[in-house]
Amino acid sequence: MRCLIVKTGETELLRDSKIEGISDGEVFRSGVLLSRLLQRHDVYWYGAPKKLQALFPPQHNLHFVDSFEDIGEPDVVFYLERTDIPLPDKWKSKVRGFYLDGDHWRTNPQVPELEDIIYSTGRKLRLSHAHWLYKLCGMTWSGEPYWSYLRISVGERRKVPLVGLNPRVGLKWPQKAWPMERWWSLAKKLQNQGYEVTWQPGGTMQSYVDWIYDLDLLISVDTLGLHIALGGRVPVIGLFGPTYPTEIPRWGVGLWLWERSGKMTHSVDRVFNVARNYLGAIRGGYRKGQYDISLSNK
Numbered sequence: 001m002r003c004l005i006v007k008t009g010e011t012e013l014l015r016d017s018k019i020e021g022i023s024d025g026e027v028f029r030s031g032v033l034l035s036r037l038l039q040r041h042d043v044y045w046y047g048a049p050k051k052l053q054a055l056f057p058p059q060h061n062l063h064f065v066d067s068f069e070d071i072g073e074p075d076v077v078f079y080l081e082r083t084d085i086p087l088p089d090k091w092k093s094k095v096r097g098f099y100l101d102g103d104h105w106r107t108n109p110q111v112p113e114l115e116d117i118i119y120s121t122g123r124k125l126r127l128s129h130a131h132w133l134y135k136l137c138g139m140t141w142s143g144e145p146y147w148s149y150l151r152i153s154v155g156e157r158r159k160v161p162l163v164g165l166n167p168r169v170g171l172k173w174p175q176k177a178w179p180m181e182r183w184w185s186l187a188k189k190l191q192n193q194g195y196e197v198t199w200q201p202g203g204t205m206q207s208y209v210d211w212i213y214d215l216d217l218l219i220s221v222d223t224l225g226l227h228i229a230l231g232g233r234v235p236v237i238g239l240f241g242p243t244y245p246t247e248i249p250r251w252g253v254g255l256w257l258w259e260r261s262g263k264m265t266h267s268v269d270r271v272f273n274v275a276r277n278y279l280g281a282i283r284g285g286y287r288k289g290q291y292d293i294s295l296s297n298k
Contacts, residue, residue: 001041004074008047011082017172025224028055032130034147044071054205057149109138129247148231151213166200166220175242178264185268
């Protein structure tokens with residue numbers, strides 16, 4: 001069967017910002033569908049091909065496109081955006097996902113709970129993003145992992161761990177930012193403890209992925225970095241305030257710190273102590289890492 005995923009990151013599945021922009025983290029975590037679909041089907045993903053190639057490992061039956069002219073008529077379309085991206089009129093494909101009904105977005109197959117979630121504010125979610133995404137697509141999530149590159153260890157062991165600090169947030173969620181003076185204080189405490197600290201780089205998506213995969217621990221307020229680390233099995237501490245950590249499975253390497261006030265008021269001492277304890281619990285030593293195309297579901 002030929003499947004088409006329409007997911008550009010213009011909107012988010014569970015709660016969306018009023019600020020326009022692209023959420024690359026939302027795109028990446030939607031790739032959890034690939035762990036199921038690629039087992040049996042040819043999959044086309046409509047989005048930004050170069051960015052998608054940096055996020056997802058290659059597979060002979062996975063294709064990234066930025067035009068519907070590049071593919072034939074699919075058997076099923078998973079329409080995962082709440083924006084109007086017209087599909088070719090000649091297509092008779094089955095469409096699952098969102099559709100516009102008047103001025104409201106509805107779901108097919110119908111998922112009333114999800115429709116309630118997307119129009120509610122401040123609702124705490126007890127089930128993960130993957131659960132709702134699979135439900136929207138007419139499937140049941142069975143714990144499938146992200147479709148992701150894996151981190152592999154290379155070279156000699158490090159004498160001290162390399163800790164990455166990821167302070168920048170996307171345009172859509174500026175309220176996720178943790179004050180920079182706290183980041184600087186955290187960096188100083190980590191260095192005084194004897195750890196090596198590296199800061200989030202600029203550049204391409206590929207260079208960003210490379211940076212994360214070389215870390216022994218990532219501390220992040222940005223969900224893209226958090227999801228990439230989870231996919232690669234890189235230990236990660238996520239700081240949450242205005243969004244709920246229950247949306248994101250920890251996959252055995254994630255540790256979430258959430259402020260119930262909804263504000264990013266985490267104390268430096270709390271984050272430092274959690275990071276120190278986490279690094280002390282890592283077994284097998286600290287090693288330089290890089291990504292590998294081995295997949296977490298194989």
